[in-house]
Amino acid sequence: xxxxxxxxxxxxxxxxxxxxxxxxxxxxxxxxxxxxxxxxxxxxxxxxxxxxxxxxxxxxxxxxxxxxxxxxxxxxxxxxxxxxxxxxxxxxxxxxxxxxxxxxxxxxxxxxxxxxxxxxxxxxxxxxxxxxxxxxxxxxxxxxxxxxxxxxxxxxxxxxxxxxxxxxxxxxxxxxxxxxxxxxxxxxxxxxxxxxxxxxxxxxxxxxxxxxxxxxxxxxxxxxxxxxxxxxxxxxxxxxxxxxxxxxxxxxxxxxxxxxxxxxxxxxxxxxxxxxxxxxxxxx
Amino acid sequence: xxxxxxxxxxxxxxxxxxxxxxxxxxxxxxxxxxxxxxxxxxxxxxxxxxxxxxxxxxxxxxxxxxxxxxxxxxxxxxxxxxxxxxxxxxxxxxxxxxxxxxxxxxxxxxxxxxxxxxxxxxxxxxxxxxxxxxxxxxxxxxxxxxxxxxxxxxxxxxxxxxxxxxxxxxxxxxxxxxxxxxxxxxxxxxxxxxxxxxxxxxxxxxxxxxxxxxxxxxxxxxxxxxxxxxxxxxxxxxxxxxxxxxxxxxxxxxxxxxxxxxxxxxxxxxxxxxxxxxxxxxxxxxxxxxxxxxxxxxxxxxxxxxxxxxxxxxxxxxxxxxxxxxxxxxxxxxxxxxxxxxxxxxxxxxxxxxxxxxxxxxxxxxxxxxxxxxxxxxxxxxxxxxxxxxxxxxxxxxxxxxxxxxxxxxxxxxxxxxxxxxxxxxxxxxxxxxxxxxxxxxxxxxxxxxxxxxxxxxxxxxxxxxxxxxxxxxxxxxxxxxxxxxxxxxxxxxxxxxxxxxxxxxxxxxxxxxxxxxxxxxxxxxxxxxxxxxxxxxxxxxxxxxxxxxxxxxxxxxxxxxxxxxxxxxxxxxxxxxxxxxxxxxxxxxxxxxxxxxxxxxxx
Numbered sequence: 001x002x003x004x005x006x007x008x009x010x011x012x013x014x015x016x017x018x019x020x021x022x023x024x025x026x027x028x029x030x031x032x033x034x035x036x037x038x039x040x041x042x043x044x045x046x047x048x049x050x051x052x053x054x055x056x057x058x059x060x061x062x063x064x065x066x067x068x069x070x071x072x073x074x075x076x077x078x079x080x081x082x083x084x085x086x087x088x089x090x091x092x093x094x095x096x097x098x099x100x101x102x103x104x105x106x107x108x109x110x111x112x113x114x115x116x117x118x119x120x121x122x123x124x125x126x127x128x129x130x131x132x133x134x135x136x137x138x139x140x141x142x143x144x145x146x147x148x149x150x151x152x153x154x155x156x157x158x159x160x161x162x163x164x165x166x167x168x169x170x171x172x173x174x175x176x177x178x179x180x181x182x183x184x185x186x187x188x189x190x191x192x193x194x195x196x197x198x199x200x201x202x203x204x205x206x207x208x209x210x211x212x213x214x215x216x217x218x219x220x221x222x223x224x225x226x227x228x229x230x231x232x233x234x235x236x237x238x239x240x241x242x243x244x245x246x247x248x249x250x251x252x253x254x255x256x257x258x259x260x261x262x263x264x265x266x267x268x269x270x271x272x273x274x275x276x277x278x279x280x281x282x283x284x
Numbered sequence: 285x286x287x288x289x290x291x292x293x294x295x296x297x298x299x300x301x302x303x304x305x306x307x308x309x310x311x312x313x314x315x316x317x318x319x320x321x322x323x324x325x326x327x328x329x330x331x332x333x334x335x336x337x338x339x340x341x342x343x344x345x346x347x348x349x350x351x352x353x354x355x356x357x358x359x360x361x362x363x364x365x366x367x368x369x370x371x372x373x374x375x376x377x378x379x380x381x382x383x384x385x386x387x388x389x390x391x392x393x394x395x396x397x398x399x400x401x402x403x404x405x406x407x408x409x410x411x412x413x414x415x416x417x418x419x420x421x422x423x424x425x426x427x428x429x430x431x432x433x434x435x436x437x438x439x440x441x442x443x444x445x446x447x448x449x450x451x452x453x454x455x456x457x458x459x460x461x462x463x464x465x466x467x468x469x470x471x472x473x474x475x476x477x478x479x480x481x482x483x484x485x486x487x488x489x490x491x492x493x494x495x496x497x498x499x500x501x502x503x504x505x506x507x508x509x510x511x512x513x514x515x516x517x518x519x520x521x522x523x524x525x526x527x528x529x530x531x532x533x534x535x536x537x538x539x540x541x542x543x544x545x546x547x548x549x550x551x552x553x554x555x556x557x558x559x560x561x562x563x564x565x566x567x568x569x570x571x572x573x574x575x576x577x578x579x580x581x582x583x584x585x586x587x588x589x590x591x592x593x594x595x596x597x598x599x600x601x602x603x604x605x606x607x608x609x610x611x612x613x614x615x616x617x618x619x620x621x622x623x624x625x626x627x628x629x630x631x632x633x634x635x636x637x638x639x640x641x642x643x644x645x646x647x648x649x650x651x652x653x654x655x656x657x658x659x660x661x662x663x664x665x666x667x668x669x670x671x672x673x674x675x676x677x678x679x680x681x682x683x684x685x686x687x688x689x690x691x692x693x694x695x696x697x698x699x700x701x702x703x704x705x706x707x708x709x710x711x712x713x714x715x716x717x718x719x720x721x722x723x724x725x726x727x728x729x730x731x732x733x734x735x736x737x738x739x740x741x742x743x744x745x746x747x748x749x750x751x752x753x754x755x756x757x758x759x760x761x762x763x764x765x766x767x768x769x770x771x772x773x774x775x776x777x778x779x780x781x782x783x784x785x786x787x788x789x790x791x792x793x794x795x796x797x798x799x800x801x802x803x804x805x806x807x808x809x810x811x812x813x814x815x816x817x818x819x820x821x822x823x824x825x826x827x828x829x830x831x832x833x834x835x836x837x838x839x840x841x842x843x844x845x846x847x848x849x850x851x852x853x854x855x856x857x858x859x860x861x862x863x864x865x866x867x868x869x870x871x872x873x874x875x876x877x878x879x880x881x882x883x884x885x886x887x888x
Contacts, residue, residue: 011528030752034294040558041546042548042556042560042562043551043560044552046468046469046550046551048468048548050528050531050549052516054516064405085589086568108468108469108551108552110468110469111463111465111671112464112466112467112468113465113466114439114468115592116434116438146574151410151414155404155408155410155413156458158404159402159404162401162402162403162404162405163401163405164403165576166325166327167325167328170316170325170327172327173331173354174330174331174350174351177316177327177328178327178328179730180327181327181328184327184401184402184403184404185402185403187403188403188404189408189413190412192419193416193419193420196416196419199763214810235455249414252414252415252416253416256415256416257416259706260420260423260426262417263423264423264424264426264430265430266427266428266429267427267430268427268430268431268433268434270431271430271431271434271435271439272434274435274439275434275435275438275439278439279438279442279463279832280468280489281445281490281535282442282443282486282489283463283466283482283489284485284486284490284491284492284493284535284536284537
């Protein structure tokens with residue numbers, strides 16, 4: 001049991017120091033909103049007013065600091081500026097950027113470099129929000145699905161089934177052997193990004209092989225020594241194993257996919273910010 | 285002739301095991317089935333796949349027995365012949381059979397499995413296989429591509445297009461221009477034609493927009509006041525103001541008083557919004573404190589801090605009246621040269637009302653006279669035209685004095701010598717006949733075709749011209765009743781006054797507030813009496829202009845909760861001229877569409 005006053009080791013970055021950074025982010029957002037409401041910018045609020053420039057400067061500094069997490073995370077430390085504290089601040093200050101940057105726009109949007117930077121920023125923030133959500137939800141599902149198997153074990157199980165399938169299919173006719181070979185040659189990791197994320201593999205070779213073999217075996221009694229029956233049973237086992245593996249792959253893909261948006265688009269955002277700031281001063 | 289069969293397999297730790305079998309026949313069969321000489325446990329191999337026949341010392345023929353072929357040195361065939369001395373490599377499914385001949389002339393068939401029995405069996409990097417690597421372009425590559433695309437499209441291209449633009453760019457404003465992607469918002473209506481022509485205002489890169497750019501087109505806009513006065517009038521900024529000014533200066537923004545100080549652009553299509561009150565109040569709110577000699581009172585907010593109106597009025601009447609400004613607080617009077625009691629004319633029960641009633645059909649009067657019966661608005665509705673004898677008075681105040689046939693002769697209005705000459709000419713021939721000068725007017729006989737008469741005063745019709753002239757110019761005479769008349773020889777000046785009767789010119793200004801704009805059309809929702817207390821005025825000298833208090837019943841400062849929040853720009857122009865202050869066209873349109881309380885003309 002953790003002693004009072006001592007931080008429990010399992011406290012995640014979201015709850016770090018009882019939501020210290022959430023509170024800080026809320027205060028920053030509130031101040032920004034209050035300033036926006038109280039300062040009367042004429043003729044209409046815009047990023048080019050003194051308050052607009054202030055919010056913009058805060059926003060760009062925040063973005064640069066937030067993007068430094070990529071460098072910071074490679075060095076794990078403890079203490080006040082532990083990686084956990086840093087990540088907690090990254091999440092909550094990142095979210096407060098929604099308020100700061102939106103107020104900076106003064107709700108003026110258009111087909112221009114300024115709105116591009118804003119849109120990229122929102123994309124990065126919302127991909128991050130998605131990331132937090134899946135980090136909170138998916139590990140549980142992953143554990144349930146694995147049934148105490150490691151990734152290596154899952155692959156080994158498939159290999160074992162494949163070896164047995166190969167042996168069991170030796171007495172089969174050429175046509176049936178060909179079908180089994182399709183299943184054997186199927187890449188369990190194949191199927192592309194969409195299949196990974198949806199978990200649907202409509203053109204699965206093993207499933208088709210199984211369906212065709214089942215048509216033959218389904219209507220006749222299992223007398224015990226028919227090689228086709230053995231193949232049928234093995235294919236059924238392989239399908240079950242594949243389903244588990246694919247669920248695993250799907251959950252892993254959902255855990256990973258957001259980083260393919262979050263990271264590259266952060267760089268795109270910094271590029272767009274550069275263009276945004278240069279353009280403002282270029283046509284000053 | 286024998287075949288030497290060498291079957292190679294691997295242990296779990298990749299050690300090679302070779303089993304050698306001798307087959308003493310001229311032909312061997314290959315297939316998946318166990319009955320074959322060379323049994324290959326391979327699902328890609330037919331149960332009876334092929335036969336290898338040895339024809340002589342060197343020649344070997346391989347024939348496929350089923351539908352599937354095999355490979356000789358990588359080429360798929362159904363039948364093939366090889367020279368054993370030269371050797372060959374045969375492929376059956378996942379197996380490879382190398383054909384060689386040893387020194388003793390034995391054909392050696394080396395069988396080895398080369399393909400994995402299944403895809404899963406193949407070695408793979410698990411960390412990669414279980415991740416999205418390979419399914420998506422790498423993060424680093426995507427990042428670089430996106431960065432390059434954004435920097436090229438939104439930075440390099442616009443800069444390039446700025447540097448390589450024709451001096452005389454005649455492209456349409458809708459043509460694709462890279463630097464237009466930098467525009468933070470549409471330009472206002474007036475500047476719409478400059479859309480996409482960034483360099484029209486942003487002349488030099490990294491130099492903020494200067495007044496010169498504005499003045500290139502707006503050539504006739506003059507300064508609000510001389511620059512020295514402007515500089516003296518500006519209030520010293522507070523701490524925040526000083527800080528902001530310092531920042532602005534650091535970034536090269538033009539100082540106070542620049543065009544862009546008030547006129548901001550890229551704030552959205554449509555009319556440019558009016559300049560906010562604060563821009564004026566900054567200086568005028570406490571102007572007296574800084575410009576001691578100014579004649580202007582402090583004005584910061586119409587509702588709370590604005591001096592009383594000071595209309596320009598004629599203090600001395602005449603051909604060229606002496607004009608001076610006077611505060612309405614001092615209840616000034618203006619001698620405009622007329623004797624006109626408004627009260628008498630607007631009285632709902634007196635003789636005027638009675639007379640109006642008799643003229644309802646012809647002149648469209650009501651039960652009594654109202655303002656609009658005599659005062660006609662100008663074409664733009666902003667002001668009222670001067671009252672004219674011929675159009676606005678003569679329908680009642682007849683100048684008729686004689687009748688020739690069916691035509692009534694009238695005294696000439698506005699030209700005293702001609703009028704005198706006319707009268708003399710009349711008496712020189714035949715004195716006026718019929719009900720002529722001298723009769724009292726009777727209500728009801730003023731319709732066209734009826735006999736008219738000028739009012740020559742009591743005492744009957746004059747018997748000669750001089751008497752008639754004197755009669756119209758003296759008390760109860762037609763001229764004297766309304767005008768200030770000077771008899772011959774009276775007054776100051778050379779020769780002790782004029783040689784003949786004179787009438788003081790009437791001064792009827794259409795505008796009293798020369799530095800503020802008042803638009804009667806915008807006040808159509810109000811009745812005339814709401815502001816002008818004409819019914820109580822019994823002297824033409826009364827200046828029945830409303831004071832600021834009356835205005836404030838509806839108007840107050842820009843951010844007030846009054847019926848009509850009114851910024852300075854509603855009545856005043858910064859770049860003041862004789863015209864109306866600028867107003868967004870949508871505001872103007874809204875004012876135009878207001879309901880009318882009093883019709884500008886009375887319908888018959």
